[in-house]
Amino acid sequence: MDHMLEVEKNAGTISNAMLPALYRIENVRKDTDDTFTLELVPQGDGDGFTFSPGQFNMLYVFGVGEIPISICGDPARKDLLVHTTRAVGTVTKALRKLKRNDVIGVRGPFGTHWPVEDVTGSDVVIIAGGIGLPPLRPALYSLLAQREKYGKIVLLYGTRSPADILYKNELERWRARFDLEVHITVDRGMEGWHGNVGVVTTLIKKAPFDPDNTVAFVVGPEVMMRYAILELHKRGVESSSIYLSMERNMKCAIGLCGHCQLGNVFVCKDGPVFTLEQLSRLPNEY
Numbered sequence: 001m002d003h004m005l006e007v008e009k010n011a012g013t014i015s016n017a018m019l020p021a022l023y024r025i026e027n028v029r030k031d032t033d034d035t036f037t038l039e040l041v042p043q044g045d046g047d048g049f050t051f052s053p054g055q056f057n058m059l060y061v062f063g064v065g066e067i068p069i070s071i072c073g074d075p076a077r078k079d080l081l082v083h084t085t086r087a088v089g090t091v092t093k094a095l096r097k098l099k100r101n102d103v104i105g106v107r108g109p110f111g112t113h114w115p116v117e118d119v120t121g122s123d124v125v126i127i128a129g130g131i132g133l134p135p136l137r138p139a140l141y142s143l144l145a146q147r148e149k150y151g152k153i154v155l156l157y158g159t160r161s162p163a164d165i166l167y168k169n170e171l172e173r174w175r176a177r178f179d180l181e182v183h184i185t186v187d188r189g190m191e192g193w194h195g196n197v198g199v200v201t202t203l204i205k206k207a208p209f210d211p212d213n214t215v216a217f218v219v220g221p222e223v224m225m226r227y228a229i230l231e232l233h234k235r236g237v238e239s240s241s242i243y244l245s246m247e248r249n250m251k252c253a254i255g256l257c258g259h260c261q262l263g264n265v266f267v268c269k270d271g272p273v274f275t276l277e278q279l280s281r282l283p284n285e286y
């Protein structure tokens with residue numbers, strides 16, 4: 001292609017990618033004390049929203065700011081965009097105050113995805129700590145939609161306390177299935193809690209998967225991810241079969257500003273999903 005044409009074409013793509021589309025809040029759900037889920041629909045007509053499990057959007061609260069939040073709905077539902085967010089600071093707290101029919105800006109989807117289509121025939125173990133479950137939920141929807149293509153599917157999920165467990169009804173439904181193993185644990189039990197107590201990584205040693213034929217998808221706080229890697233390695237899962245989603249500060253989300261840079265890669269564009277093998281070549285904690 002002629003160089004000027006290419007430059008013009010890219011400039012068009014960049015300005016489109018930087019321009020938020022307007023989405024109306026169709027539904028707000030309070031999941032826990034500090035976490036809430038927004039269901040969004042496009043303002044006006046549109047073809048719906050297509051994304052791959054593990055990708056994220058930039059959500060813009062008008063007059064406040066823009067933040068990266070993973071898409072956590074079902075990839076098969078193009079009509080509904082779903083985001084679960086923990087309120088930790090300026091933008092997430094402003095987002096939490098919004099109500100049904102309020103409008104926000106959405107840019108995306110951005111980033112790499114869980115390799116759901118590439119791991120057919122394998123056992124898949126999904127390990128989530130706290131707010132790490134939302135970015136993994138679309139992968140689970142996709143795996144279950146083609147259940148016959150995979151070996152064992154195991155979800156290991158840990159939270160601080162029973163009150164912090166997200167998507168309780170859905171977890172109950174998943175737990176009732178014969179073709180999915182769901183194990184939940186909490187750091188601190190409380191009266192009425194009869195489940196596991198202990199950090200999520202303690203579940204890995206007994207989890208029913210074949211280490212020689214397993215891929216692991218892991219999201220959670222840094223310390224949890226480090227211990228998950230240790231336990232997966234102890235079981236014999238290779239670094240090339242361990243996938244992690246990385247969080248970094250983001251601004252442009254299209255590989256321009258450098259805010260999310262990790263060595264020579266941009267987490268917004270080359271991630272957020274990386275294999276441990278890829279990460280071990282970059283300057284970071286893994």
Ligand SMILES: Cc1cc2nc3c(=O)[nH]c(=O)nc-3n(C[C@H](O)[C@H](O)[C@H](O)COP(=O)(O)OP(=O)(O)OC[C@H]3O[C@@H](n4cnc5c(N)ncnc54)[C@H](O)[C@@H]3O)c2cc1C
Pocket residue numbers: 056067068069070071084085086087088089090091092093131134135246247248249250272
């Ligand atoms: C690719 C990607 C996907 C993400 N997906 C989700 C998601 O699905 N759901 C979700 O809730 N969050 C997600 N995050 C994290 C989210 O982007 C941040 O929590 C958000 O940017 C914080 O913005 P803020 O203005 O509310 O907080 P700020 O005002 O920027 O920060 C306020 C305080 O919160 C702390 N803080 C900032 N980020 C985090 C964090 N991630 N965890 C704990 N404390 C933090 C800061 O250190 C600071 O002390 C994702 C991040 C990335 C990069």
Ligand code: FES
Pocket residue numbers: 249250251252253254255256257258259260261266267268269
């Ligand atoms: S957020 Fe700008 S380069 Fe990644």
